[in-house]
Amino acid sequence: MNNSFIFRKNKKFSSFEKLLRIPFWLSSISILVFIYDFGFQRQPNELEYLFLVYIVTIIAGCFSLIGRYILKATRPRLKSLPFDLILLVLLLCMIIQYCGITSIELPIFLQNSFWLYFATAAVFLREFSALNLSFKRTIVNPVQLFIFSFLFIIVIGTFLLMLPNATYSRISFLDALFTSTSAVCVTGLTVQDTATYFTEFGQIIIIFLIQIGGLGIMTFASYFSYFFRGSSTYENQIMLHEMTDTEKMAEVFGTLKRIILITFIVEATGALIIYECVGKSLIMFQSDRIFFSIFHAISAFCNAGFSTLTNNLYDPALRYNYSMQMTIALLVILGGIGFPILFNLLRFIALKLKFWFLKIIGKKPAKTAPWIINLNTRIVLNTTLLLLLVGTILFFVLEYHNTLYEHSFGGKLAISFFSAVTPRTAGFNVVNVSALHISTLLITILLMWIGASPASTGGGIKTSSIAVAWLNILSIIRGKQRVEAFKREISPVSIHRAFAVIFLSIFVIFLSIFFVSIFETDKGILNIAVECISAFGTVGLSTGITLHLCGASKIVLILTMFVGRINMLTILIAFFKKSSTWVGRYPSESILIN
Incomplete structure (x- = not known):
């Protein structure tokens, strides 16, 4: 009797776990839709269908978040609860805003379509992090995984840069590959002018590649997976221990957390200072100035050297802006000195x-x-x-x-x-x-x-x-x-x-x-x-x-x-x-x- 009950319970749990994977596949489809939405010229009659995919993904994300806390076996650890609550509130706000199920009017800043896209991306990140990813050392060793992760991002970046809306004119495969490699490898060599050849969407792709390339895709994927799941296989821990070169295996995820935290704190601080250093004479609109500051802060800390100016920082408007130059230099030094050195100095x-x-x-x-x-x-x-x-x-x-x-x-x-x-x-x-x-x-x-x-x-x-x-x-x-x-x-x-x-x-x-x-x-x-x-x-x-x-x-x-x-x-x-x-x-x- 007891064995039969356990079997039914396990079978029920297995079915429930399969249901929880549906939001992941929906959010994956929504990311592809997102790429099509921004990367191609859309027809007016397509917007309704694209919008429907986002909303369905957000609704599925709500059910997934609530569902994970119902069963004890799938319940995330306590540390992820604040993030899940914030995400759930955002998803509910999007449902209220775009489904029209109530007469509640949201604050003006939440009515911006940016939050719809952000919520969709957040659902994908949350669902991807909940997956049980494990790597077999018999198939691929840590160093090979490190190399293949860079190759993977370079290939993805190449095809993203070839999207029609990423550039003002068609870019060849070789030029897209060169730019993607330069961004992921945080080099900064360009075969096309970043300022005039790439659209704002293309520049966002480049800065995304720089950020991922600077820290490594495995840093983000491994830490967020551990953050939401609260556990990792022993084999994965050994692999990350070798990749991060930490002294103790127990410190692997703590090290990853500190790397991500320091990166975003330094980049955010740098962006604020750059924003103050750049006046309206160079960039008139505030939104453009914010983007300029974030782009250059990330590019500097990741030691990439990419700029949204044709002449880089040799531009006449910045050539004598020594305060901004010193800010960029400090970001470069902090990014290039090495995380173990920063941790040791902070201690x-x-x-x-x-x-x-x-x-x-x-x-x-x-x-x-x-x-x-x-x-x-x-x-x-x-x-x-x-x-x-x-x-x-x-x-x-x-x-x-x-x-x-x-x-x-x-x-x-x-x-x-x-x-x-x-x-x-x-x-x-x-x-x-x-x-x-x-x-x-x-x-x-x-x-x-x-x-x-x-x-x-x-x-x-x-x-x-x-x-x-x-x-x-x-x-x-x-x-x-x-x-x-x-x-x-x-x-x-x-x-x-x-x-x-x-x-x-x-x-x-x-x-x-x-x-x-x-x-x-x-x-x-x-x-x-x-x-x-x-x-x-x-x-x-x-x-x-x-x-x-x-x-x-x-x-x-x-x-x-x-x-x-x-x-x-x-x-x-x-x-x-x-x-x-x-x-x-x-x-x-x-x-x-x-």
Whole structure:
């Protein structure tokens, strides 16, 4: 009797769970309808059917939200309740507004059609997050999943950019692929002018690709799935642990949450400051100014370098807006310094504030760990500060009577600092790059090659790689057997990895320059070198030849951007079988070097 009851109960639950999947499929269809709605020219008689799909999806989303809380087995965890309540209120407001079932009149701001589209997208996000997604390591390993997720977004972005309403004139498949790759790989190289070629819908697609590419699709999908479900398979946790490089597996979802939270807080703050820095003289309408601020805040923090201005930040209206330039530079630095570094610094600041607060109120502070700022943070911060300082001084000296001539002394310093920041994978420019001295271009190439820091939104070989390589050289010069820094020994694995990354980067850059120089015989080797290293470092700076490249050169740069974002070593690790562990060792011999 009991067994029969359990069987019927399980069967009933299984049927109910299948019913809860209907809203997901409806919301998926509504996303496709949404793409058609905005991406194509609609006929007047189609609007009614499109509207019907949105409303049906919203009604289904209401039933789904309520239904999940009915059964204990499908009940979400308590942390997701506030979000679900807010979403439910929004969905009910949309039903009241568009179904006309009551005479209640909503506030004016809720009557905007934006909320209908937002509610539809929110239903899709909620239903997608509730799915039980699991990945089998026997089929795909974490590194392969990371690579395939980028490829997937690039392909989706390509077809979205080819929609009729995304551009003012037809865009070719290759140009759409180039732009999508540049956005997802947060590079900033463009074969079409973002300001005049793409519509506002096309620019929204680009900034969406930048945001997803900067943080990674797996970051969003994994965290929101965990947030609403409250659980994850052990296999998924292991995979995310390897992808996020967290110290403890239990900290995986906490790390993902902090990454998303810090990203949106910094970007929102940056957008507010940019909005205040941009006056009506540049952008008259408030809605356009808000979009401009959000676009550039996301582009800066993700180190993308895309701009909605034809001349980037070299536009005459912004060329002397030093406050905005410093805001952009700060966003680039925060995005490029790496999330582990930010977390470590925030922990240090929090402990220091706690220490000072307890001292002020007369309480004895508890003893804290003596090694709060770890070796990774120390190396990255010192290398970053050194590169910024040297880059600023060299740019100031070399360009004082050239591209900096029109600026005041304070302006020269601001432009020099900005120009030392952006080559390290951001790509914004406040000077005419093609007018720079050759010596300045060589310094810029070096900064582009080094790039940002590990686990950041930037590219390049990373600051830690060049720092470890230099420390190893110093150790050899001094006759040391170990590489040490800040009273710590750097592990041999880190040294091997740093030199592997450096060698592979030189190899990839050489191949890129080699092939582009074959296809572009009239561009000049220095211009080609800037273009290829900019693509590899996911920077986006160019001497102006990107728009005039042939199809074959564009394909080479697409591959270079992708390899630069993923890292060549990561790609090789993903597809080469690991050798079996052997405890024995062969006899060692010295090889003649130099």
